[in-house]
Amino acid sequence: MARLLTSGTVLVLGGARSGKSAFAEKLVLESGLQPLYVATAQVWDDEMRTRVEAHRKRRQTQWQTMEEPLELPKLLKREARQGRAILVDCLTLWVTNLMLAEANISDRFASLCAALHGCEGLVVLVSNEVGQGIVPDNKMARDFRDHAGRLHQDVAALADQVHFIAAGLPLTLKG
Amino acid sequence: MARLLTSGTVLVLGGARSGKSAFAEKLVLESGLQPLYVATAQVWDDEMRTRVEAHRKRRQTQWQTMEEPLELPKLLKREARQGRAILVDCLTLWVTNLMLAEANISDRFASLCAALHGCEGLVVLVSNEVGQGIVPDNKMARDFRDHAGRLHQDVAALADQVHFIAAGLPLTLKG
């Protein structure tokens, strides 16, 4: 298991169904801090609803929950504080939401990094590794892959810990 | 190279053409146990036939071979024994076969884990990492990715060793 943090930034990367959310939740619960779950998911359809429900069931009632598809930097500035652990699940959905909203991606990434730099307490960010398959056919998917990859690099550069999860097992890249 | 086992469960994960089968075969041969190769592949077309033949050629004549597309838990219960090393190649094809047969996936995964728990001798399971690309367009591929990811987590949790192979080189996640 990872070295326990009670403040700072942790990035948890992994493929689909790699166990990254469960790992991140464990990090937060073991910190002993007051847990806040921030969902970036926008529920479009039944498939998404099922996924969100499965995540919700696993978390225990001690979690406070917020939904924030777009204004993640503002939320962190407002909510992060000593004694609290915020779990953001997940950055890749945030990137998707920014693209759909035609937001200025570079500006938003800079805002997120600035917010993380200024945060008190612990912030654990979950994100999907999406760049290790074949180059996608359509430009939007390629752009998404590029944005996600750049965000991972930006966040990893300032993070105190970076973990890559495969088959539920962590590989520590930093920290 | 990995620490040598003569009993227990080993999971060997990796991308396409990562060298995972060759690594798993080496583990089995170095164990000194009697090797049994279990293919889950169902040969549909010439492309598949070519792949199966390439694998077959690399293995030496000392291997016993069985084909079992669906009833993997039963096969393990029947065939696993002290002094024997079983190589299952691969779990992702088994998942595909279960989906095509409209089997109850959760039940089958539970049966496999129960069988592995009860096994004597060595069982080495090869599987494809398929969850680190862009989210696939079609639901069946997303379901497949989810099933494969969940199975990897289940098997990794009970395995004695888990290795991730890239460019023919192992990264030990557990053991």
Next chain:
Amino acid sequence: MARLLTSGTVLVLGGARSGKSAFAEKLVLESGLQPLYVATAQVWDDEMRTRVEAHRKRRQTQWQTMEEPLELPKLLKREARQGRAILVDCLTLWVTNLMLAEANISDRFASLCAALHGCEGLVVLVSNEVGQGIVPDNKMARDFRDHAGRLHQDVAALADQVHFIAAGLPLTLKG
């Protein structure tokens, strides 16, 4: 950071936007050797032009630059020498170019490995991990994935160092 080399072969693998090129450039610059950048990219369209320009801007003026879409083994034989560090960016585009040119893939891979075996000075090769997503629908993409995977295994087997980059952070597989 990786142990510093002034001669030999280094393979730098990673997904899209993983930071692999920046990592490879750093390795070359920190070697203190005279840097030569070899681009395998063939510029087809504006999207590619933008990517190439972004890479070019990041590199400093001290770099010499060559473009070689196909005859990589010949270039290495001709240009590699003591005191020089060659950065090849990237092998996956070279594989694509070979496939489009209907070259004999196995022969070319053997030539590359022979050239690398004979090289003086440092050669750092960047390549994309493309085999960890869902099996692609079309045969050409599956063939490409197979070729790339086999090349990675071949080069990794003879390399002095192999690094896997995720979120800008290196994981050393060898060396």
